[in-house]
Every structure is written in C-alpha cells, then in structure tokens.
Amino acid sequence: MSEIAKARAHLHAALQEVTRDLAEYPGPIAGCDAQYTHLLATRTRIRNALTALDGEVFVATPRSLHPGAGVESR
Template identity: 55%
Template sequence: MSYEDCLTVARAELATARALIQDELRAYPTPVSGCDAQYNHLIGLRGSITDALRSLDAPRFVATPRTPEPFAGVESR
C-alpha cells in the first residue's frame, strides 16, 4: 500500500465519521440548550474532523535555504 492509498483511506474514514456525527446531530432531540454538553461535544468533533480533512488537502510550506519563510519568493541563480 502506498502513502497515497493511506491518505485516500484516511479521507474516506474522516468523511464517514463526519457524516455519522451529522446524522447524530440531525436526530438529536430538541430543544437544545446552550449548555447541552453532549451536543456541544458533537459540534466540536465535527469541526475537528472538518479541520483534519482541510489539512490533508492544504499545501504545506517547507522552508529551504532559498525560501526561508512563506511568500519570500524564489531566488534564482
């Protein structure tokens, strides 16, 4: 298995987890008060999963001697 395969599996599993949490939130009994800890926990988990999916697809800056910081430009030689 390649790392691309692993990332594909990770994305699929995270998407499945997000869908399951969304279903649970949809089925949550109403009314929901602002201090409902379980509901708030589910909202937080959903956000964490969304952040994880975004981070898998976001470009990552890797510093090199020619570009020590993001947006520094590329030195040509």
C-alpha cells in the first residue's frame, strides 16, 4: 500500500470517527459550544485534506508558471 493510500485510509477513518462524534453529541447551543465547533472544524479540515490528496497536482515549470497557461514559444 502506498503512503498516499495509507494517508487516505487514515483520513477516512478519522472522518468516520468525527462524523460519529458529531452524531452522538448532545444538542449544542448554537454559537456557544466550543467543543462542537471544534468537531465541525476538524471535519472540514479532514475533508479538505482528502480533497487535496485526490486533486490534480500542478508543478510550475519555467514555461508554465500557473495552471491553464499555454506553452511559451520562442
């Protein structure tokens, strides 16, 4: 198993755990419950990490300094 696959598996497990914790959390008072807000932020960070792992990687080269740039002709 590649290191990326291991990271993806760990992130999926963490996402399941946080989702379970959120589902079992007693009804929060909106805007007043720091622990609930922390769980929401953690879930967002995990989802963002999974998105980053699955996204296409852009590597800048001297001829293409930003995504979507055409090849420079000389």
